[in-house]
Amino acid sequence: MPQITVERSPHLDDVDWEEFALALHAVVVETAAARLEACKTRVLRTEDEVVGAERERHAVVNVSIALLAGRSDETKARLTEAVVELLREHVEPRDGLGLHLSAEVRDLDPSYRKAEV
Template identity: 35%
Template sequence: MPHLHIEYTANLPDLDEQALMAALNQVVCSHPSVLHDSEVKARIHRIASFRIGTQPQDRAFVHVLLQLLEGRSEATRQELAQALGAVLRQQVPPRPGLHVQLSVDVAEMNRPCYYKHQG
């Protein structure tokens, strides 16, 4: 724990997935609320089929969901959301003719309902 889920639309073919995951992981791993970098798990999904409003041909998005076990303050979650958003702005530059929406959601996971086994 934490888990990073990254989704982006297929009309961003030049998105460097590895660079984006590395930069996002760096933000989360370096945050004082995260004790071990080995706990941060990232995955990225390219969305081939999507619709944004009524004109998907000139619209795109990159969305990051960071899931944390409950117990961190709202200020900590806001700080992480802002830092992850800054990474998105750096890693996903504007593209002429394409409206790209960048978003981050930091969600809490219910500690009693989270299962993890390390072998």
């Protein structure tokens, strides 16, 4: 915990996603009182994207953060706002390409278990 997934457009191959993940971990620690060593981020490159009626001219990034239950709605809202701002700092606008940046924070299901081996 936290389990973080970044789904991102192939139009954004030039972004340093490892640098973004490291910065994101710091934001999660500061905002949601998580432990740095517990933050795990996977960046997934999507293959096909459609926005409205268009297949091209758009890039999408969505960050999903799953935390153990117990954070207030206000904390989750502050975290999503901070993540979107961090995306704006790391993903530069491109001519002719609409950027769609989003984030969500949710509670892990009570069935969540982990093992470190």
